Amino acid sequence: MSSDHSPKIAASNGKDNEKAALGEPDVVLDGYSVAEGADILALQDVDPALNAKMHLVNNAIDEIGWTNYHWKLFVLNGFGYAVDSLLLLLQSIISTQAGYEFTPSYARALTIAVYVGMLFGALFWGISGDIIGRRFAFNVSLFICSFFTIVAGASPNWVALAVFIAFLGFGGGGNLIMDTTVFIEYLPSNKQWVLTWLAAWWGLGQAIAGFIAWGFLSPLKWNCPNPFDDNGVRTSVCYKHSNMGWRYVMYTSGCLVLVMSVARITVIRLKETPKYLLGEGKDQRLVEDFHKMAKKYNRPCSITLEQLDACGVINSAHAKNAFSVSELTIHFRGLFATRTIGFSTALIWLSWTLIGLAYPLFYVFLSSYLASRGADFGNLSTYDTWRNYALVNISGIPGPMLAGWMCNLKILGRKYTMVIGALVTMAFFFAYTAIRNQAQNVGFSCAIAFCLNIYYGTLYAYTPEVLPSAHRATGNGVAVACNRVMGIISAVVATYANTSTSVPIYVCAALYIAMAAVAIAFPFEPYGKRSS
Known part of the structure; x- marks a missing residue:
């Protein structure tokens, strides 16, 4: 040495x-x-x-090298991943029961609200992470999530619920950005692949959401039956006292996030990251x-x-005045400082845009498409529905773990791990269109959750690895914001488009092929190199 x-x-x-x-x-x-x-x-x-x-x-x-401090970071940063996936699912989990109570004029308002909140949160926390530091956003964002998740459970009407969902999304919007940014800036180079494993917490968060829903939305004593007939006309009243299940879901989730928030500032007491201090001089x-x-x-x-x-x-790295247009300009210009860095940044943002459209769009159209082709899933009980939901989400946990092993192989690296993840997921998506019963539905859903997280987990890790340290949070924030924009678009498309046509199936398949092609075109391969 x-x-x-x-x-x-x-x-x-x-x-x-x-x-x-x-x-x-x-x-x-x-x-x-x-x-x-x-x-x-x-x-x-x-x-x-x-x-x-x-x-x-x-x-x-x-x-x-690797220390116990890194183990703490792995767990506490993983909380952010878990919370992000938990929050994204909560609005879809509670929307049906809350709709029984409030009779919403726009059924997909909660989906749009959470994506709008996360869009602005990603931009705000990402940019502020480069301007005022990683530590503040890391410690504060989860507290905002926990507060508004609990408050959302007490919502008096549909509009208020959507507003609170947007605010909890705003708090959660910075989690993925700060978690990966903070972790990569402490990681020894021979452990950078561990960043991929953080995405396993995403699947854990989804599984926790499923188990909470299973516990509170299954019992009839806490949930109103469907008060609408087949024509959408209300035939009975759903009162708050007989429909507390979805509120219990929000209260429980909010308290869980609060515990995570407290753990972040008491267990680790994060110092500002060394690479941020370097840029600050x-x-x-x-x-x-x-x-x-x-x-x-x-x-x-x-x-x-x-x-x-x-x-x-x-x-x-910075302008003379941190709170100025010049400071903001420096961070965006830094992402395009050279032709190669600019090309890399553009492809990263494109990748997040493609996956942000392909995944939700597929599921938006899927149920109607399958029904029009004769699929019969039977009349599942509420208990079985949420049990299956939890099983599918658990299946997403091992995907990033396999990705961590794959991306640390010289023959694959990060780029070709993403290629394999995208193409295998596309194959299962195509095969999924042939399912005709509930057992097949659960099996293929589990397989897709596993394979998709190979791609997603590696993309989550690759993004902060190759972005310049002084502008990492900004670039990461814009990438995640691109993903959220596509989530909003998918919700709008689902409202007005014909969901029984087969065209979106093939569009989604083409998007996964495009993701694989973009991964091959990335100019940087982090395997065997150190994050700058």
Whole structure:
């Protein structure tokens, strides 16, 4: 292992002499770097001082290695994934029973409300994460979720319920962004694949939502029967006191999220991430935090303030005034700083847009399409319906775990893991159109949940891995926002389109093929490299 910890960038592209002539740092390999010692964006030459300092910071993270602190981050960041999936499902879980009570004028209002909330939340928390830091958004967003989830359970009417659903979506909109951003900025390079495993918490959140629904929406004593006839005319009244099941779902979920919120600030007491401090120019605090961590976990740490000072001054991460148009402009321009980085950013946003449309659109049209082709699922009891729902969601948990193993294979890496996940999911979607009974329905739904999370889990991990650290939360936020926009569009399409035609089935299949093609076209492969 090399003992040279001077500010040098790892690379191997044969441009060393040219760089030396320009007065840039020499290019070397060192013992703390993985593979060829390359930081993913080191060769983009956006800011030589930032590249040199980033290399030293990555060396320090690798030198300290995996600790119990990372285990805590894995669990507490996983809460954000679980909450995000829980919140997305809650509105669909409660909409039918709440509709019995409130007689909504627009049945899909809750779906649109949660996606609108998450859209603005993704943008707000993403941009603020780059401007004021990761720590604030990480600690606050879950509290907002828990508060409005509980309040939504006490809604007096449909409009109020939709408004509260939008606010809980706003709080939840920042979770996925901050969870992946915070985690990647602490991870040793040989453990970056663990970021994919975070998505297993997504499936766990869905499963928890299913079990809560199973417990509260099955008993007849807490739920009104359908008060509408086949023509949609109300034939009976559904009173609040006889329809408390959906409210109990919201109260229970809100309390669960509150416990997670408290755990985040009491168990881990998150410090600001080292790569954010680097962009802020707070080198001394960064070095102090590293040495405190190393001392706590009895690990070596050789980074010094003098090494960082020798790299020069970073001038590409922030404007002079944090709360200005210039600051906002810097973060968006930084995502397109070079042709390669800009191409990567555009493809990431396109991927999130495609999956955001394909997945909900398929399920929007599926039930009507299958019914028009003679599928007979029988008259399931409420108990069996929610049991099956929980089984399907549990099946999504192992998908990201398999993806974590696949993306750490040199032959596949992140890109081809996504290709396989997208194409296999597409195959199961096509096969799903042939099902004709309930057993087939449950089986194929479980298979799709498993395979889709191979793609989704890897995309969640790949996005923050390849984005520039100073602008990571902004780029991540826009990516997730693109996904939410498509969720809104799918809800509107479902309201006005013909849901028995086969055209959307083939459109969705084409979208999955497009996702695979985009994954192949990604210019960066993070396998064997370190997040910049």
